[in-house]
Amino acid sequence: MSWDLKEALLHASKNVQSARDQLCDLDAALGDGDHGTSMARSFAAVERELSSTESNEPADLLELVGNTVLNAVGGAMGPLFGSAFLSSSTALRNADPSLSSPERTAAAIAAAANAIQRRGKASVGDKTMVDAIVPAAEAAATAAGQPDATSATVLRAAAEAAAAGTEHTKELIARIGRASRLGERTLGHQDPGATSITLVLESLAASAGAPVGHPVLTLN
Amino acid sequence: MSWDLKEALLHASKNVQSARDQLCDLDAALGDGDHGTSMARSFAAVERELSSTESNEPADLLELVGNTVLNAVGGAMGPLFGSAFLSSSTALRNADPSLSSPERTAAAIAAAANAIQRRGKASVGDKTMVDAIVPAAEAAATAAGQPDATSATVLRAAAEAAAAGTEHTKELIARIGRASRLGERTLGHQDPGATSITLVLESLAASAGAPVGHPVLTLN
Amino acid sequence: MSRFLNDPDNAVTETLEGFLLAHPELERRGTSRVVTSSTPPTGRVAVVTGGGSGHKPAFIGYIGDGMFDAVVCGDVFASPPVGSVLEAIRTVNTGHGVMLLLGNYSGDVMNFEMAADMARDEGIDVEMAVATDDLGAGSNVRPDQRRGVSGQFLIWKTVGAAARQGASLAELKQLALDVNSATRTMGVSLNGCTLPGSTKPTFSLDEGQMEVGVGHHGERGRSTEPLVQMDEIVDRLVDEIDQDLQLREGDRAAVVINGLGGTPMLELYIAYRRVAKVLQEKGVSIEVNFVGEYFTALGMHGFSVTLMRLNDRTLGLLKDPARTPHFTQTSTPN
């Protein structure tokens, strides 16, 4: 990764905090209305930790974010986002040294997707953040295989796929977690966790300097 | 009293029950919003008792109403209205046999006024039902002294004075009872208890067939 | 406003039925509005209270060992009638007299006074103590014109404990008056409340406003003011109370933070936190505290702060065990 990951993560932290109210509104429709608060508080902690760390090593930074999120607030997002960041850190550390930078980025996103699935036991189509992160990981892998791939194009592809997946959650009936108790009433509503995943990926992509194809995430 | 007091009291009971919501609204502004409910429930009981009694003797009927009101609901209006009716009953029973019918009516109203003052220890100007019943008793005494007096003209005079007194409560600051804690905020609001007194007197006057001078009571 | 009820006019009757089904240690005769403990007060004065309904757990939630022997239940926010009060007095009197505790509301005072007179005519010893702990209308209101509000819980607890210990009727009356004059309360709320059968609240405020000086009947208070932060509200309530109560360094106090029915307990403990800090700064030690819903106004969103100056006797009585449907304590916590 040649871009400044710390800057990118700080940018993501700021965007998450700004989206607090919209994320709460999404969660009010499907759950208990606290997703924005949990995300904002966790990423406020992330911002503090990142600002005071010396390291600029991507794996260190991702590990720091993971541990911070895991221990900041809790909620459902804590273990899910926390495990996602921790696993991407591990993926970078263990990455085959022969991999290109875009391939490493894609591997990190794939590790995040696996971690979220392992931790939450949700599948694609259950109307959770899995519906954003799994297509993101697939798109990232494809993008990394392109001849002119950069980390930026990989992140951009991931963000766009996550956004599409998030949009698609509107058509799904929740089958796991808090929202699942609402059954058919969840139709038409966008999953807050998927929205957050997309917001983070988009912030990273934007910081990585990838050209934006089209506006992707709508926060409602 | 030549008119049918039982009919008149039944008429009053019905009017009180119909005024439930307006009396509650008046009490919501100055107190706890239950005056209409207490009055309506008490006079529903009065209606039941009156409908099933054999007697048509005025003193018996007033005693029955007094005891019914006293034991129906309670509240502040229970002892006040209860004592008022019981005392007017006693006044009729003990009335000098030489008194005319209008004089007896006036004596009954005077006894009611005294009972309310004794029981509640409020004075004229404190913004209570005293501000309706005391002027009513005075007007009744004056009317009973007129050469062409009837019970009907006495009741009409009492009702009109009560209505004027009730209207005047809007200009008073409550100095006793629940409303007194609101101090100056009671200005502009009409006392619910005074309104009830007027409603009862007007109903009796109307049943007694007195010509209505002008519309008197406004329930707001 | 919607409510979960059947016929609103039957609300109190049905509540009593439910309460008696849930608490078989209580009794009432037929459809009476008088609820008593099934353990009669043998060899001691009986303690009775009552008033309008809609304040649960007050009053019937506190019938039992160490508190009330009987409660007379009126309609929602309306004093019970004379006849019911008299019935209660007769039922619990075992020859040692009956102590009547009530709040200062014309209706309650008149109905209880008439019933007490009638009972005395029957030869029953009856005393009455009228609580006036509320500073809601401002401290310029004559003490005998003040309402009785949630500070009454402290009167109930102390008098109930003293009665069980065998205090005489005269002693109980004096105790009630002493606790009353050592106790002050101030309340605030964000709304009024809606009586069963009514569709409108007694009052409502705009967003960002609060009503200062409310009681527990959804009555308006002394003034409507901008809602400020909790600490500022508490500072002001404690300050007004203390100007009247004059707590001094070294004094011991009891504190009640009473929720009016719709206030999350979270807010009550945030209020208590500040009260504790302010009293600590004054050098006043809180010896006992009650944070919760003791005296509610249907679902009103508001709370009150009560402070009481303690002495050895009243502190002991507050810490004395009690066992009732909604207040049970064993020996001194901590």
Added chain:
Amino acid sequence: MSRFLNDPDNAVTETLEGFLLAHPELERRGTSRVVTSSTPPTGRVAVVTGGGSGHKPAFIGYIGDGMFDAVVCGDVFASPPVGSVLEAIRTVNTGHGVMLLLGNYSGDVMNFEMAADMARDEGIDVEMAVATDDLGAGSNVRPDQRRGVSGQFLIWKTVGAAARQGASLAELKQLALDVNSATRTMGVSLNGCTLPGSTKPTFSLDEGQMEVGVGHHGERGRSTEPLVQMDEIVDRLVDEIDQDLQLREGDRAAVVINGLGGTPMLELYIAYRRVAKVLQEKGVSIEVNFVGEYFTALGMHGFSVTLMRLNDRTLGLLKDPARTPHFTQTSTPN
């Protein structure tokens, strides 16, 4: 909606500060979100629960003799993080293991599971039981997908009592699962609730409507329906519960009527009245009942009905004494 708070983001922290000041028999280290009894669980398994805040008296109101040894507090409606759960486990473990009780919410399950794994890696015996008593989403929802709601109070009470009596970790886990499968809950409400810092309720209904199948986080329920009379509501809740629980003539039951925070107690007892009548008609005897606020959702106006099939052991455990800040009982009432 207005609230009585300081900075909403500090609401939970300040609540904990107030709670600890009010209840000196509880402890926490520094600014930790772990609250423990100051009496350690010597010679027996420790019982721990936790979850999001905003449910008071749950969970910290039930720390003490006969219920919890520690509670881990999250933010409002958000599971506490792994680290706090692990801290709680370490703090109360006295070598006899730790029983974790929680409701079935992804957040809680994930955080507690991770912490339990870490604790086991440290050599601490930990078991976990996840409550799923809610039928709010309909009985066609897989039992392991149901939420844990106010029926959990019965799990807490029985497991707490059994732990004090010295039951093993395996026995406690089995007991929790047994009580859970003997317990069902259904809730209704007239509104959602507004989280501290938010200005909008999670949902709101028109006058004359009710939400069926709510939990205690202001979540919407299964359906919005016309508000009917209380008896009809209760009949329907009991009926749905009973279709799943299948109480039979001669069965003994425990009943919880839980207010969600803004429901006048009057309404709760009117609900209980009907539950008692319906069960009596079925020939089911209510051996123990809890009517009040046990597990709230800030100031939500709603309530739930919980029925549990009892056996000798669980009945004894429910009636066993307990002493905590918000639930104290001595020997069997009645």
